[in-house]
Each structure stands twice: as structure tokens, then as C-alpha cells.
Amino acid sequence: MSDAEQRHARQCVSCGINISGMSAATFDCPDCxxxxxxxxxxxxxxxxxxxxxCGFLGP
Known part of the structure; x- marks a missing residue:
């Protein structure tokens, strides 16, 4: 994986899997x-x- 790809790789905040290229949701934290x-x-x-x-918990 190139340096640029590593910078853009995302992980699911709930389970930790790499979601780069998967159908996933990315959104801004409602608090911070x-x-x-x-x-x-x-x-x-x-x-x-x-x-x-910030530790905000969501469903």
C-alpha cells in the first residue's frame, strides 16, 4: 500500500476493520x-x- 493509500485508509470505529473501498458511512461527530x-x-x-x-457515544 502506498503512503497516499495509507493516509486515506479508514477503519470502522465500532469493529476496527479496514473499510477502504467498502460500502461504509463516513460522517462528522455530532459534538466535535x-x-x-x-x-x-x-x-x-x-x-x-x-x-x-471527544468520547461521544452513538448508536
Missing amino acids: GNEISRCSKCRKQSNLYECNE
């Missing part, structure tokens, strides 16, 4: 605006997530 990425499986199962910056 930090980018959050979630895989389709965790979204479908409504798994909890926590913002790495």
Missing part, C-alpha cells in the same frame, strides 16, 4: 466534528461507536 467511519455491518446492527476525539 471529527470524522467517523463505520462499516455497513456495524451500521446495520446498530453497534455502538465512540468518537476518538
Whole structure:
């Protein structure tokens, strides 16, 4: 993987899998605006997530 690809690789904040190239959701944290990425499986199962910056918890 090139340096540019590593910088753009995303991980699901709920389960930690690499979601680069997968159908996933990326959105801003409702509290601090930090980018959050979630895989389709965790979204479908409504798994909890926590913002790495401010600790916001969401479904």
C-alpha cells in the first residue's frame, strides 16, 4: 500500500476493520466534528461507536 493509500485508509470505529473501498458511512461527530467511519455491518446492527476525539457515544 502506498503512503497516499495509507493516509486515506479508514477503519470502522465500532469493529476496527479496514473499510477502504467498502460500502461504509463516513460522517462528522455530532459534538466535535471529527470524522467517523463505520462499516455497513456495524451500521446495520446498530453497534455502538465512540468518537476518538471527544468520547461521544452513538448508536
